[in-house]
Amino acid sequence: MNPTDEELAARAAAGSRPAFEELVSRYSLRLFHFLRSRSQSDEDIEDLVQETFLKAYRNIGRYDPQRRFSTWLYTVAIRLSISRQRSRRERPLPLDPEGAEHTSPGPQESLVRAEETRAAGNIWLIARTMKPSEYQVLWLRYAEEMPVKEIARSMKKSPVGVRVLLHRSRMKLGKKLREPSPTAGLAEAAAVEHRLSIL
Amino acid sequence: MKCSLHRWNISKALDSGEPLGRLTKLHLVDCEACREFLRIGEEMGRHLADDASLLLGDAKPALNNRVQQALDEPWKPASTPPLSRPKLWQLRPVLAAAALLAVVGVSLIWMVRPRPAGMPELDPLLQLKTGRANLISMLQRAESPYQKEISELRKTIQSTADYLASRFDTSLGENNQ
Numbered sequence: 001m002n003p004t005d006e007e008l009a010a011r012a013a014a015g016s017r018p019a020f021e022e023l024v025s026r027y028s029l030r031l032f033h034f035l036r037s038r039s040q041s042d043e044d045i046e047d048l049v050q051e052t053f054l055k056a057y058r059n060i061g062r063y064d065p066q067r068r069f070s071t072w073l074y075t076v077a078i079r080l081s082i083s084r085q086r087s088r089r090e091r092p093l094p095l096d097p098e099g100a101e102h103t104s105p106g107p108q109e110s111l112v113r114a115e116e117t118r119a120a121g122n123i124w125l126i127a128r129t130m131k132p133s134e135y136q137v138l139w140l141r142y143a144e145e146m147p148v149k150e151i152a153r154s155m156k157k158s159p160v161g162v163r164v165l166l167h168r169s170r171m172k173l174g175k176k177l178r179e180p181s182p183t184a185g186l187a188e189a190a191a192v193e194h195r196l197s198i199l
Numbered sequence: 200m201k202c203s204l205h206r207w208n209i210s211k212a213l214d215s216g217e218p219l220g221r222l223t224k225l226h227l228v229d230c231e232a233c234r235e236f237l238r239i240g241e242e243m244g245r246h247l248a249d250d251a252s253l254l255l256g257d258a259k260p261a262l263n264n265r266v267q268q269a270l271d272e273p274w275k276p277a278s279t280p281p282l283s284r285p286k287l288w289q290l291r292p293v294l295a296a297a298a299l300l301a302v303v304g305v306s307l308i309w310m311v312r313p314r315p316a317g318m319p320e321l322d323p324l325l326q327l328k329t330g331r332a333n334l335i336s337m338l339q340r341a342e343s344p345y346q347k348e349i350s351e352l353r354k355t356i357q358s359t360a361d362y363l364a365s366r367f368d369t370s371l372g373e374n375n376q
Contacts, residue, residue, distance in 0.1 A: 021267060028262050033254050046262055053266045123243075123250045141214065142244060143251030148214050167210040174239055 005069035013060045020060065023069070024053055031077055033124070034139045037132035048084060052077040067153075070144060074154040078136070126176055134169040141166055201226070206236050213240050 003011075003019075005026065011019035031049045040048075056063075056076050063072050124143075127135050133155070140146045140154060148166075152159045208223045219227070227234050 017270075020270070024266050024270075025263055028266055029255055029257075029259050032259060032262060033251075046265065049262060050266050050269050054269055057270055122253060123246045124254055127247070138247060139251070142247035143255070145248070163211060163214055166214055167207060170210065170213075170240060170243060174243060177243075 006065050009060065009063050009069045009072075010065045012057075013063060013065075020057055023073075027070070027073060028053070030143070031073070033143070034074065034136060035077060035081055036128055037135055044084075048077070048081060051080055055080065068146075068150060071146070071150045071154050074140065074144075075156075078155060081132075123173075123177070127173055129176065130169065130172055133165065134172060137162060137165045138169050138173070202230060202233055205230070205233050209233065209237050209240060213237075213244060 003022075005023060008019045008023050012023065028049055031052060032045055035045045035048050036042075052073070056073055059076075063069065124139075127138055137151060137155065140151045141148075146154070148159050148162050151157075152162045155162065157165070205223045205226045208220055211217075212219045212223075227237065
């Protein structure tokens, strides 16, 4: 029988490196998708995932095994993500326009990405075009199947605040699924129609 | 308004997994839009869960390896790089300028400083006493001419009175006799 996350975390806290490596293999992809939002490139997200695990590894002694490991790990990830966003806002723009790095996509790029997501047909690709907090609350609720109380702990919000955010995010996602694409071709229009018929 | 309240209750039930309240259930019987809201909410939840498992099915071994490698690297606490010390001879002009500025500043302050009066500061109580004495002497000086005149006038009146009295006594004696 496979050990639970909490058991592995307890072993890692006792100094077991393989136990932590097992946690890395269980959570790296989940964290990667969780941290995906419209304003970050895949490279940035991979950096953030790596940073999250490093921070978790160094602070594993602080983890309370009575609580869910995923809640603790996602809390670390959210904090790092927020501090990275802040530092990015504070960072001055480079003077050389050629050397400038476009971390957030422009409107045209966003549109193209939205079209790709429609074609791919995965609902999470459409959810990714929402605000990071809206995307993340949906991920924790539906991909991680976390109860509202745990989500509130991870996101440092009140349970009522999480319920409101979930309610709004679902409404917004429903609206996004219904709205027709401005540049959709016949095939995409058919895909949207198909999705609407499912919903 | 009524529908938004029931939709909030539906949303709450979707998140908690608890059954819907009696009033919301009654409302759903009559409200087609809210029934649709519930159906879409449930369907969307299923889609989100299913599509998440699809996403998580695609393994990303490169990411795993990257994290494992990062864990192998020795951890160094973040520290600020030590500041390089400039050589003393490079600082000579700066030090000379600073010394000159200091001398000019001190002499300027010396020149414009407020100068104290010649007399040393007195104790406030002593100052009060001296003031009083000065005032009395001034008053005395102011009164002295009048005082002199008054005393002379008094003397004159006295002598006049004496004279009149002596004259009166004589005449009285004379009359009695």
